[in-house]
Amino acid sequence: MKTYKKLYENLCSYDNLLLAFKKARKRKSKKEYVREFEKDLEENLLLLRVELLLHAYKPKPLETFILRDPKTRKISKSDFHDRVVHHALCNILEPIFDKLFIYDSYANRKGKGTLKALQRFDYFKRKVTRNNTRKGFVLKADVYHYFENVNHNILINIIKRKIKDERIIWMIKQILNNFASQEQGRGMPLGNLTSQFFANIYLNELDQFVKHKLKAKCYIRYVDDFVILDKNVKKLEVFKSKINTFLESIKLKLHPEKSVIKNILSGISFLGFRVFYYHKLLKNKNSARVRRKIIRFKKMFGKNKIGYDTIYASMEGWAAHAKGGNTYKLRTQVINLFQTFFLGCIASVEIQRWIRKAQIIPYAIGAGK
Numbered sequence: 001m002k003t004y005k006k007l008y009e010n011l012c013s014y015d016n017l018l019l020a021f022k023k024a025r026k027r028k029s030k031k032e033y034v035r036e037f038e039k040d041l042e043e044n045l046l047l048l049r050v051e052l053l054l055h056a057y058k059p060k061p062l063e064t065f066i067l068r069d070p071k072t073r074k075i076s077k078s079d080f081h082d083r084v085v086h087h088a089l090c091n092i093l094e095p096i097f098d099k100l101f102i103y104d105s106y107a108n109r110k111g112k113g114t115l116k117a118l119q120r121f122d123y124f125k126r127k128v129t130r131n132n133t134r135k136g137f138v139l140k141a142d143v144y145h146y147f148e149n150v151n152h153n154i155l156i157n158i159i160k161r162k163i164k165d166e167r168i169i170w171m172i173k174q175i176l177n178n179f180a181s182q183e184q185g186r187g188m189p190l191g192n193l194t195s196q197f198f199a200n201i202y203l204n205e206l207d208q209f210v211k212h213k214l215k216a217k218c219y220i221r222y223v224d225d226f227v228i229l230d231k232n233v234k235k236l237e238v239f240k241s242k243i244n245t246f247l248e249s250i251k252l253k254l255h256p257e258k259s260v261i262k263n264i265l266s267g268i269s270f271l272g273f274r275v276f277y278y279h280k281l282l283k284n285k286n287s288a289r290v291r292r293k294i295i296r297f298k299k300m301f302g303k304n305k306i307g308y309d310t311i312y313a314s315m316e317g318w319a320a321h322a323k324g325g326n327t328y329k330l331r332t333q334v335i336n337l338f339q340t341f342f343l344g345c346i347a348s349v350e351i352q353r354w355i356r357k358a359q360i361i362p363y364a365i366g367a368g369k
Contacts, residue, residue: 001161004096008167011092012052017045020087024080027313033080048084055170057085059178062189076179076189086193089171094197096162101200102207107223108196114271115324117222121275124218124229125264132277138268139228139236142258143203143247146224147195151251152176152185155202186251199223202250209246214239222271229264236261273325280325290318290334298341 010016021041028034037044051057062076078086098109106117128136155176156169163169175194181187188195203221210216210228216239218229230236240261244254262268267276274281293314300306315338322331 003162003164005164007092007163007165008171011088011168011171012049014045014049016088016091017049017084020084020091021045023087023091024083030307030309031080037080037084044081045084048081052085052171055167057171057174059085059174062178062180064189073190075191077191078189082175082178083193085171086175089168089175090193090197092168093159093163097197097201097204100162101204102211102219104220105200105204105207105222106220108200114222114321117220117271118273118275118280118324120220121227121229121270124220125277128218128229128231129264129277132265134231136229136231136264137233137236137261138264139230139240139261140259140268140270141226141228141240141243142255143224144253144255146203146252147190147199148181148187149252150186150188150198150202154250155198158201158205196223205250206243206247210239210243213246214242225271227268227270233261272321282322282325282327282330286322287330291337293318294334294337294341 021037025034025038048057059082060079062078064074064076067073067075101109104117104120106112106114106120125136125138126132152173156172159172160169172194175192176188176198179187179189188198203224206226207219207221210219210226216228216230220227228236228239230239240254240259247253265277267274269275269283272283272286274283297306297311297314301311318334319331322334
């Protein structure tokens, strides 16, 4: 297996740091902390480069806050200076590790994402049921408290199989140890780019086990959620048991309540949708949440606590996700609510731009009104 020994100089290069800055700035160019960094961009990048080369770099404490919609989550936000470093590291490591990942790993990868995963689910369910002419089943599973339980030593050892540059390993340890977890040597913060990337490296172990040891053909993973489709329910029960045993070997386990085997026709909850054989619907919680969000945006916009760019980016993201299912009627209702609140407050051309994007008919066969 090919390994890499001299990567740190590339990580610290000015060109790589400049590229990392541009990626970290994306969709945040109007933030005050970005503008402040950009005022003396060359000086800040050169200073960061010196810190990295001298091993004097130390991440700043994470800013932690709680999100309670749709569920309570603790999000940790890195300083912008550190986010540049995270992008610089991923610029170097991602091309190396992405080659090792299976095709059906869909989170935080170029050309993948939730809609691609849902399309793949459609393909697998037609394959397993022979276009709905026979029974098919789904093992829908979730890794229990995944980000809280990632073992640092196991992660580092996995990375070391490919990366023999100890300075890169030092950098990774700096990032991991910056997270104050309940148990030393465990856990990664939700919200960090590096956490998303390391999640794929860590759970690639599971992917390889499922594909090459269990030889499951219809397997999809998105972060810590995964599904296996098969015509044989007993085989899926065996898979579930063996997967749980394997996960224990890397200090993880299946969520006991969220790991179930169901008939495909009865529908399955996956990536924010309720997926049935012929159609997909957004979860009811998602529908209610987007309405609450628009009301909250209206109040914040009226008090100048939020800008239209932020509102637009959020609603565009929701619409892109919603188009993965049979949501034309819902999207129309959301657009009407959005127009009611914001028409007259924001340039109508901006509203029309979002509406055109939001009303594109979904890709799915049979999708639409």
